[in-house]
Amino acid sequence: MSPRSTTPGTNQSWGGRFSEPTDAFVERFTASVTFDQRLALQDIQGSVAHATMLARVGVLTDEERDAIVTGLGEIRAEIERGEFQWSVKLEDVHMNIEARLTDKIGITGKKLHTGRSRNDQVATDIRLFLRDEIDVVEAELIRLREGLIALADREADTIMPGFTHLQTAQPVTFGHHLLAWQEMLARDHERLLDCRKRVNVLPLGAAALAGTTYPIDRHVTAELLGFERPAENSLDAVSDRDFAIEFTAFASILLMHLSRMSEELVLWTSAQFDFIDLPDRFCTGSSIMPQKKNPDVPELVRGKTGRVYGHLIGLLTLMKSQPLAYNKDNQEDKEPLFDTLDTVRDCLKAFADMAPAITPRKASMYEAARRGFSTATDLADYLVRRGVAFRDAHEIVGQSVAFGLREGRDLSEMTLEELRQFSDTIDEDVFEVLTLEGSVAARNHIGGTAPDQVRAAAQRARDALAALASHGRQDGRA
Numbered sequence: 001m002s003p004r005s006t007t008p009g010t011n012q013s014w015g016g017r018f019s020e021p022t023d024a025f026v027e028r029f030t031a032s033v034t035f036d037q038r039l040a041l042q043d044i045q046g047s048v049a050h051a052t053m054l055a056r057v058g059v060l061t062d063e064e065r066d067a068i069v070t071g072l073g074e075i076r077a078e079i080e081r082g083e084f085q086w087s088v089k090l091e092d093v094h095m096n097i098e099a100r101l102t103d104k105i106g107i108t109g110k111k112l113h114t115g116r117s118r119n120d121q122v123a124t125d126i127r128l129f130l131r132d133e134i135d136v137v138e139a140e141l142i143r144l145r146e147g148l149i150a151l152a153d154r155e156a157d158t159i160m161p162g163f164t165h166l167q168t169a170q171p172v173t174f175g176h177h178l179l180a181w182q183e184m185l186a187r188d189h190e191r192l193l194d195c196r197k198r199v200n201v202l203p204l205g206a207a208a209l210a211g212t213t214y215p216i217d218r219h220v221t222a223e224l225l226g227f228e229r230p231a232e233n234s235l236d237a238v239s240d241r242d243f244a245i246e247f248t249a250f251a252s253i254l255l256m257h258l259s260r261m262s263e264e265l266v267l268w269t270s271a272q273f274d275f276i277d278l279p280d281r282f283c284t285g286s287s288i289m290p291q292k293k294n295p296d297v298p299e300l301v302r303g304k305t306g307r308v309y310g311h312l313i314g315l316l317t318l319m320k321s322q323p324l325a326y327n328k329d330n331q332e333d334k335e336p337l338f339d340t341l342d343t344v345r346d347c348l349k350a351f352a353d354m355a356p357a358i359t360p361r362k363a364s365m366y367e368a369a370r371r372g373f374s375t376a377t378d379l380a381d382y383l384v385r386r387g388v389a390f391r392d393a394h395e396i397v398g399q400s401v402a403f404g405l406r407e408g409r410d411l412s413e414m415t416l417e418e419l420r421q422f423s424d425t426i427d428e429d430v431f432e433v434l435t436l437e438g439s440v441a442a443r444n445h446i447g448g449t450a451p452d453q454v455r456a457a458a459q460r461a462r463d464a465l466a467a468l469a470s471h472g473r474q475d476g477r478a
C-alpha cells in the first residue's frame, strides 16, 4: 500500500512528517542540484552496484534489480543526451534521479534506497568521481613529465647561467634546469597516487551513520565499484572528507610548482633575459602596443594558483568544527573540489602542450652565462687543487673579479699575466676551467649539471616514470 501523499510543496522523499511546505528561499538555499548534478553518472554507477548487491543478498528480487538497472540505464542516456529535467524542488542529484526512476518503473524505484542513505551515497559518489578525475589528471601529469624529460635530453649540452638570489651564480645546462622541474613533478605524481589509495575506499553500507539492519554485503559492493575495501567505520565513512582535502593539498603543491615554472618562463621570454621563445599559439598580443607578445598562458597558470590555495583553506575550515557524523555543511565540499579539479586539469594541459614547444635561444643563454663571472668558483676550486686554502683562494678570485669589473672583462678573457698578478700558482691550464663548457663538465657526479650526467638522469627519470605507469595498470588505474 502506498503512503498518504506528502504535504503539497514538500519534498516527496522526506515530506511525510512535515505539515507546511518548505519556504521558497530555503528550498533554493539548501538545494545542491545546480552543482552536484556533475556527480550524476557516478550516482547511477553507485546505485546499480547497490541494487546488484541487494539482489545478491536477497533483499531485492532479480526482477526488481533488473527493472532498476534498466531504468537507471535509460536515465543515464537521458542525462547524456542533455534531456534530463533537473528540479531544484528535488534538492539534489540523488533525489532527482530516484524520483525519475520511480516515474519510470513505479514502486520498485522506491526500493532502491533500501539499506542506504544519501549520506553514504554522496560520499560514495564523490569518491567515484574524484577517482576518475585523478586518472585524467595523472595522464596529463605523465604527458608533461615525458615532455620535460625529452626536452632535457635534447638540451643536455645547452649552457645557461644558473642563479641564486636571481643573480648569476654558476653555469648550468638547460637540460639540468628542466630536470629540476621534472623532480618537482615526480614528487607531485607520488603524492597523487598516494591520495588515490585513500580515495579508493567504499562508504556505501554506512547508511545514515550507524550501518543498516539489512543483511548487506559491503565486500560485494566494493568489488563491483572497483574500491579497494569497504570503509572500516560507518560514522567516519559518512563524514570523512580528508580525501578531498588531500587532493586539494596535492593540487596546491603542484600549482605552486607550475607557478614557479611559469615565473621563469615569463622572465625568460622578456627582452631583458631573452632566453627562450614560446610559440605564438601560447601567447597573445596587446590591443594598444603592437609590438607586444605576452606570455599569457604561464601568467594565468601563476594566477590560478591562488584559487586552489583558497579551496584548500576553504575545505580545511569547512571540516574543522564538525561533530560526527554527517552534517549539511558537507554539501559545501563539492564546488571547491570541482573547481580545483578543473583548474589543475587545465593548467596541466596548458603546460603539457607548451613544454615540448619551448625553444631555447642558445646564443643568448650562453652570452648571459659568460657575463657575471659565473666561473669564479671554478677558479677558486682550481687554486685549492694547487694547494691554496679555500678562504685565500676566495680572496684571490675576489680581487680578480674586481679587476674584471674595472676592465669590463670576464675571467676567461684575461691574459695569464693579468691573472698571475693575483696568484702565481695560476698556470696556462687555468683556461680549461674558466670556460663554460669546462665548468659544467667538471660537475660530473650524480645530481650534477655535467651534460653526461643530465643524459643519464633523463634516462633514469624515463625508467622511473615507466615503472610508476605500469604499477598503475596493476591497481586498475587508467
Ligand code: ARG
Pocket: 032, 036, 092, 118, 119, 122, 326, 328, 330, 331, 332
Ligand atoms: N546534497 C547532500 C550533500 O551534498 C546529500 C546528502 C544529504 N543528506 C542529508 N541527510 N540531508 O551532502
